[in-house]
Amino acid sequence: MGLTIGIIGLGRIGGFHADTLSGLPDVDGLIVADANPAAVDATTGRIPTARAVRDADAVLTAGVDAVVIASATPTHAALIEKSVGAGLPTFCEKPIALSVADSAELVRRIRDVDVPVQIGYNRRFDPAMAAARAAVAAGELGFVTTVRSTTLDPAPPPAAYVAASGGIFRDCAVHDFDTVRWVLDDEVVEVHAVGGNQGDPSFVDAGDVDSASVLLTFASGTIGVVSVTRYNGRGYDCRLEVHGSDDSVVAGWDDHTPVRNTQPGSTFPVGPAHRFFMDRFAAAYRAELSAFCAVAAGHATSPCSVHDALEVALIAEAATRSVEHHRPVRIDEIRSEFFAPQPQ
Numbered sequence: 001m002g003l004t005i006g007i008i009g010l011g012r013i014g015g016f017h018a019d020t021l022s023g024l025p026d027v028d029g030l031i032v033a034d035a036n037p038a039a040v041d042a043t044t045g046r047i048p049t050a051r052a053v054r055d056a057d058a059v060l061t062a063g064v065d066a067v068v069i070a071s072a073t074p075t076h077a078a079l080i081e082k083s084v085g086a087g088l089p090t091f092c093e094k095p096i097a098l099s100v101a102d103s104a105e106l107v108r109r110i111r112d113v114d115v116p117v118q119i120g121y122n123r124r125f126d127p128a129m130a131a132a133r134a135a136v137a138a139g140e141l142g143f144v145t146t147v148r149s150t151t152l153d154p155a156p157p158p159a160a161y162v163a164a165s166g167g168i169f170r171d172c173a174v175h176d177f178d179t180v181r182w183v184l185d186d187e188v189v190e191v192h193a194v195g196g197n198q199g200d201p202s203f204v205d206a207g208d209v210d211s212a213s214v215l216l217t218f219a220s221g222t223i224g225v226v227s228v229t230r231y232n233g234r235g236y237d238c239r240l241e242v243h244g245s246d247d248s249v250v251a252g253w254d255d256h257t258p259v260r261n262t263q264p265g266s267t268f269p270v271g272p273a274h275r276f277f278m279d280r281f282a283a284a285y286r287a288e289l290s291a292f293c294a295v296a297a298g299h300a301t302s303p304c305s306v307h308d309a310l311e312v313a314l315i316a317e318a319a320t321r322s323v324e325h326h327r328p329v330r331i332d333e334i335r336s337e338f339f340a341p342q343p344q
């Protein structure tokens with residue numbers, strides 16, 4: 001028998017996850033809830049195997065085998081705690097909380113609960129990014145000098161989303177931060193970020209930036225460069241490059257990469273450009289949720305833990321502070337504010 005999956009939150013990504021889950025062979029049915037009745041109606045209208053219940057609590061007590069949390073970020077930590085408290089394997093969209101304090105508190109509160117949690121850093125399931133990671137792990141690149149990760153969105157989200165997002169590092173660059181530490185299997189020790197605003201004034205009003213670049217120093221000495229923007233008119237540009245002493249690899253170069261190549265005679269890439277993250281990563285989202293079904297069925301361990309999400313939150317916090325204070329920020333500076341030193 002297949003799984004019955006509960007879904008909390010049916011907005012942009014939750015509705016998309018409902019579609020994906022309903023097409024997976026491991027899934028028999030969906031129990032869904034959203035605070036917005038129109039989102040519920042849209043989902044149950046599209047998916048015959050989805051049954052709506054009143055709210056998040058009703059999802060958790062409806063006899064589901066596992067839960068997918070795709071509601072707004074401020075709800076994540078409390079819902080993860082409730083879901084694992086009910087003994088249900090839990091997938092939650094990134095990030096686990098808006099602040100490091102809340103992320104660290106969640107990790108503390110569920111420390112002794114033996115129920116798997118998977119966080120939705122979907123790029124781990126992109127075949128090209130996974131191949132880049134495998135090349136690094138196999139030593140094919142020699143020592144890695146530089147890793148570059150880019151997330152260039154074609155157009156900004158609504159001002160209300162930006163105001164509640166926690167800023168470009170906690171909302172957007174977290175994907176890059178997760179990808180680079182996962183690809184290298186290495187930890188960031190220092191962060192130096194700069195931000196700029198040339199777009200809509202609502203970014204300034206929200207205390208945010210519309211574009212940013214971040215230099216990351218890893219424990220090994222590898223240097224990371226993360227570039228993000230809300231204004232990349234040519235399309236959705238998400239790429240990873242890893243350069244080593246022996247070889248270099250790139251993930252995300254295809255005929256839909258949104259760049260205009262000025263090399264005379266070259267026709268690459270032929271286009272059309274990627275426009276939207278859901279199209280660019282459709283296969284990755286499907287693989288991610290298939291992996292969660294294996295976790296929920298007890299066949300696999302979580303491929304992206306709350307500890308991974310907490311490390312990413314520390315990097316995002318350091319980047320945010322680096323821009324505010326115009327200085328490099330050590331990860332230990334942030335960590336020491338939230339975790340007491342361990343007794344020797």
Ligand SMILES: NC(=O)c1ccc[n+]([C@@H]2O[C@H](COP(=O)([O-])OP(=O)(O)OC[C@H]3O[C@@H](n4cnc5c(N)ncnc54)[C@H](O)[C@@H]3O)[C@@H](O)[C@H]2O)c1
Pocket residue numbers: 008009010011012013014033034035036039055056070071072073075093094095120121122171277
């Ligand atoms: N991994 C990814 O690529 C990716 C992409 C997009 C969004 N996200 C994350 O997914 C989350 C949702 O983003 P979105 O773009 O879908 O936002 P959205 O605003 O479109 O949808 C959020 C939905 O959650 C519902 N909701 C809020 N509180 C609720 C509650 N207590 N119970 C039930 N429903 C509730 C809202 O009514 C809304 O329909 C965010 O945390 C975001 O960071 C991840």
